Amino acid sequence: MLLHRTLSNKTLHLRFFSQAALALDQSSSASPSSPFPLTYLEGFPKPDPKYAETILAIPRATSGKSIAAKERKVGRVPSNVFEQEDGQHGGNKRLISVQTNQIRKLVKHLGQSFFLSRLFDLEVRSEFGSGDLIEKVRVLPRMLHLHSGTDAPLNVTFIRAPSNALLKVDVPLVFRGEDVCPGLRKGLFLNTIKRTVKFLCPADIIPPYIDVDLSELDGGQKLVMGDLKVHPALKLILSKDEPVCKIMGARVSDQQKKK
Numbered sequence: 547m548l549l550h551r552t553l554s555n556k557t558l559h560l561r562f563f564s565q566a567a568l569a570l571d572q573s574s575s576a577s578p579s580s581p582f583p584l585t586y587l588e589g590f591p592k593p594d595p596k597y598a599e600t601i602l603a604i605p606r607a608t609s610g611k612s613i614a615a616k617e618r619k620v621g622r623v624p625s626n627v628f629e630q631e632d633g634q635h636g637g638n639k640r641l642i643s644v645q646t647n648q649i650r651k652l653v654k655h656l657g658q659s660f661f662l663s664r665l666f667d668l669e670v671r672s673e674f675g676s677g678d679l680i681e682k683v684r685v686l687p688r689m690l691h692l693h694s695g696t697d698a699p700l701n702v703t704f705i706r707a708p709s710n711a712l713l714k715v716d717v718p719l720v721f722r723g724e725d726v727c728p729g730l731r732k733g734l735f736l737n738t739i740k741r742t743v744k745f746l747c748p749a750d751i752i753p754p755y756i757d758v759d760l761s762e763l764d765g766g767q768k769l770v771m772g773d774l775k776v777h778p779a780l781k782l783i784l785s786k787d788e789p790v791c792k793i794m795g796a797r798v799s800d801q802q803k804k805k
Contacts, residue, residue, distance in 0.1 A: 583709070584750045590777055591720075593664060593754045597656060600667040601648060601685070601704075603627075604674060606641040618700065621646045627668060627685055627704040638706075640681070642670055649699040653690065659718040659742055662687050663754055665707055686713055686752065711749040714783065716742040718754075719774075719790065723761030729793030734765050737794045743771055746781040753777065758790060768792035 586592045606617070606624065614624040622643040629638040653661050668685045672678040685704040693700055707713060719741055724730055743756065756774050763769065772786030 584748045584777075584779055586751055587777055590775070591753050591755050591757065597652070597664065599648075599652065600669055601644055601652075602674060603642040603644045603668060603670045604672065605670060605680060606643045609641055614701070617643050618646070618698075623649055623699045623702055625702040625704065627670075627683070627706060629706050640670070644702060645674070646699060649690075649702060650697075653692075653697075653699065657718075658690060658692070659716065660754060662690060663715050663717050663742075663752060665749070665752060668704060684708065684749070686715070686749070707749040707752075709748075709750050712746055713749055713752065714744055715747045715752055716744050717747075717752075717756050718742050719758050720755045721758045721760055721791070723759050727760040727793070728762070728764040729767065730760070730763075732765060733796055734793050735796065736760065737792045739792065740771075740788070740790045743774065743790070744783040745776065746783060748779050751777050751779060753780070760791070763791075763793045765793050765795070 603625065604622075606613070609624070617624045623646050625642050625644050627640050627642060656664060663686075665684055665686055668681075668683055669679060670681040672680060684707045686707045687702060688705045689701070689703040690699065691701040692698065705713065721736070721738070724736070727736075730736060745753075747753070753776065756776055758769060758774065760769075769790045769792075770786060771782055771784060771788045771790060774790070
């Protein structure tokens with residue numbers, strides 16, 4: 547299978563290696579209930595095991611502003627976990643509370659967008675430290691609400707992520723190659739249009755991020771969503787022609803300095 551990557555007036559032809567082509571063929575024929583296991587491919591980003599942490603939670607009987615305020619006052623974040631139905635919304639909701647310090651630490655170490663593209667194990671127990679396990683499930687953080695002044699976590703929503711799930715994920719972009727980018731070396735600047743891109747992802751291979759290679763971009767050239775190198779089982783939600791970034795002319799402030 548050929549992937550055509552267009553940069554301004556030149557086209558690069560990239561060919562998937564056999565491993566990726568095999569994964570594409572198998573993933574396209576696999577249904578959500580298929581037993582075929584999808585795995586991360588060589589050369590694509592994988593989750594860093596350093597951040598493989600189990601999020602601890604306790605059940606919460608009711609919801610509401612007063613209940614949420616009480617939870618935050620004692621160092622807990624009001625949260626909920628639910629089943630995926632269409633990749634984004636679902637049912638079978640369970641009200642829970644998680645530990646403020648644990649969520650704050652994970653968000654600080656990973657960054658908010660990276661936290662929202664990372665799978666975690668979630669353990670719900672009757673009390674923190676209790677041996678009474680109510681539910682243990684793999685989850686994806688779906689939404690995170692932070693305090694505007696202190697960045698303290700106020701609410702977290704998790705979605706269950708079994709192997710047969712297909713989930714819509716805003717995957718963060720990591721830009722690389724700035725040091726050798728022809729356009730940037732000429733004094734031009736990078737206009738970053740997208741910092742995350744939404745994909746429909748099999749739960750077992752949700753990418754922690756996507757590398758964006760700037761090493762060949764010259765002035766006036768851009769990268770679009772179709773240029774992104776991802777696992778062939780991922781499905782782009784938006785048009786492949788949507789722009790991601792572009793090398794632009796010198797900033798106005800830079801031009802003024804030269805005068």
